[in-house]
Amino acid sequence: MAYMNAPAAPIPLDGEGESRLSFVRQPRSSVNAVSEILAGLASQPKSLSPKFFYDSLGASLFDRITVLPEYYLTRSERDIFKRYESHIAAALGTGRILIEPGSGSSEKVELLLNALRPGAYVPLEITESHVLEASRNLVKRYPWLTVHAICADYTGGMDLPASLPPGQRLLFFPGSTIGNFEPADASRFLREMHRVCGDGGSLLIGVDLRKDEAVLNAAYNDSEGITARFNRNILTHVNRLADADFDIEQFQHMAFFNPIESRIEMHLESLKDQCVRVGAREVQLEAGERIHTENSYKYTVEGFQDVARLAGFTPRETWYDEAGWFSVQLLDA
Ligand code: AVI
Numbered sequence: 483m484a485y486m487n488a489p490a491a492p493i494p495l496d497g498e499g500e501s502r503l504s505f506v507r508q509p510r511s512s513v514n515a516v517s518e519i520l521a522g523l524a525s526q527p528k529s530l531s532p533k534f535f536y537d538s539l540g541a542s543l544f545d546r547i548t549v550l551p552e553y554y555l556t557r558s559e560r561d562i563f564k565r566y567e568s569h570i571a572a573a574l575g576t577g578r579i580l581i582e583p584g585s586g587s588s589e590k591v592e593l594l595l596n597a598l599r600p601g602a603y604v605p606l607e608i609t610e611s612h613v614l615e616a617s618r619n620l621v622k623r624y625p626w627l628t629v630h631a632i633c634a635d636y637t638g639g640m641d642l643p644a645s646l647p648p649g650q651r652l653l654f655f656p657g658s659t660i661g662n663f664e665p666a667d668a669s670r671f672l673r674e675m676h677r678v679c680g681d682g683g684s685l686l687i688g689v690d691l692r693k694d695e696a697v698l699n700a701a702y703n704d705s706e707g708i709t710a711r712f713n714r715n716i717l718t719h720v721n722r723l724a725d726a727d728f729d730i731e732q733f734q735h736m737a738f739f740n741p742i743e744s745r746i747e748m749h750l751e752s753l754k755d756q757c758v759r760v761g762a763r764e765v766q767l768e769a770g771e772r773i774h775t776e777n778s779y780k781y782t783v784e785g786f787q788d789v790a791r792l793a794g795f796t797p798r799e800t801w802y803d804e805a806g807w808f809s810v811q812l813l814d815a
Pocket of ligand 1: 547555657658659661662702709776777778
């Protein structure tokens with residue numbers, strides 16, 4: 483295990499494959515979670531950033547969402563990777579430096595690793611334990627693979643270590659996470675990915691598509707109520723982060739497709755007039771008032787390509803699942 487920057491504490495490894503694993507921890511952004519929460523709750527309408535969904539319960543509820551019958555996104559994307567693995571590999575060749583912002587447990591990249599045979603894999607993930615565990619597993623399972631793990635919040639920009647190996651880069655951004663960015667932020671992030679791609683680089687990105695509203699509404703209003711738990715859990719997380727006293731029983735999950743903005747909106751609706759303490763402040767909510775927690779934009783292929791073109795990309799190929807609900811797009815930098 484080689485450290486490119488000195489981490490705060492040594493990270494124990496069990497040895498196997500460690501010479502092919504390096505780790506960098508980038509300084510955390512100074513934006514303070516409590517001020518962000520207070521600003522969102524002071525705005526009109528009230529809002530909370532979707533990043534606060536993901537405490538450990540939120541992450542495991544999201545894992546459960548991905549296997550729900552109504553939530554087609556993960557299944558459709560996996561089908562595309564499986565079905566078009568050889569086409570994707572033929573378009574990209576082997577030996578690329580494969581960079582994945584928000585890599586989580588690196589499950590999706592595994593579907594393509596053997597076919598792409600990257601020169602190195604560079605996962606960027608905000609949760610250090612996730613990126614280390616995933617990277618350790620990968621170097622054990624793929625004896626030919628070199629991993630340069632980075633613990634960083636990629637939304638603040640991707641300053642990659644100069645020590646990364648040279649080579650054509652491939653940015654991998656699956657899951658339609660781009661749909662959770664507001665349009666201006668999506669453009670900014672695409673420009674950042676374009677910069678990181680460099681000369682001869684490419685982007686392979688999963689983008690959920692606009693479709694029948696009933697399909698979309700069902701995907702975010704599942705019959706088991708897991709998405710409702712995921713949405714309401716943001717308040718439990720905020721209670722811990724900001725010393726607040728939200729009673730989650732007093733809020734109801736709402737998710738609906740907004741055709742004008744072409745997005746699923748998630749909100750939490752207050753069931754009564756209530757006063758919630760957030761640290762030293764008080765937040766008043768009227769019965770029926772909503773806290774906006776997430777947008778999930780649904781693009782057309784052409785619409786997304788227009789945004790990507792403005793960021794400097796040239797669309798090369800698009801693969802779809804059988805129903806034509808989800809796309810995996812290959813764009814050259
Ligand atoms: C992570 N992201 C792509 C999910 C989505 O579909 O927008 C988050 C999610 N929200 C509710 N269900 C899933």
